[in-house]
Amino acid sequence: MKLEHFGLAGPGDCRVVFSATGPELAQVVEECRAAAPELSKEDLLTEAVNRAILAGFPALYEQLVAQQGLIPLSDPDFGLLDVSEETGFRAGAEFFCLPPLELGRCTGFVQAMQTVRQTRRPNRSYAPRQPASSMTSAVRRPRPWPGRSC
Numbered sequence: 001m002k003l004e005h006f007g008l009a010g011p012g013d014c015r016v017v018f019s020a021t022g023p024e025l026a027q028v029v030e031e032c033r034a035a036a037p038e039l040s041k042e043d044l045l046t047e048a049v050n051r052a053i054l055a056g057f058p059a060l061y062e063q064l065v066a067q068q069g070l071i072p073l074s075d076p077d078f079g080l081l082d083v084s085e086e087t088g089f090r091a092g093a094e095f096f097c098l099p100p101l102e103l104g105r106c107t108g109f110v111q112a113m114q115t116v117r118q119t120r121r122p123n124r125s126y127a128p129r130q131p132a133s134s135m136t137s138a139v140r141r142p143r144p145w146p147g148r149s150c
Contacts, residue, residue: 001056006064011099014070018060019090020052026085028052049089053078071098
């Protein structure tokens with residue numbers, strides 16, 4: 001199995017395309033046929049591709065992670081791109097990793113932070129309210145409307 005392509009579709013979105021040759025796939029098909037002779041041709045090919053990916057991809061993945069200095073955040077999701085008993089198969093994998101971060105030189109620029117202190121000013125236009133317990137128990141008479149007499 002060999003790695004054909006590696007790329008970042010976006011920050012941290014890694015895409016890999018890998019393939020196996022026809023003889024590699026044929027060997028795995030024969031192993032699957034010996035293990036489960038009752039499988040149909042399509043199921044046999046599906047099982048062979050799955051086994052080949054599970055056997056060969058982890059080594060490619062570890063090599064890729066080490067070479068590119070990636071920190072994976074998810075497991076790869078696989079997708080089959082092309083399969084043929086004669087030519088082998090091509091598959092893709094997508095996984096997420098921490099985006100590469102390259103720090104340049106320090107510019108020395110520092111931005112000062114100014115804190116704003118919020119204070120509440122007392123409302124001095126009105127006298128402070130008295131609590132209900134200190135109010136007199138006298139009942140007030142309502143004021144008459146202007147121009148009316150009571």
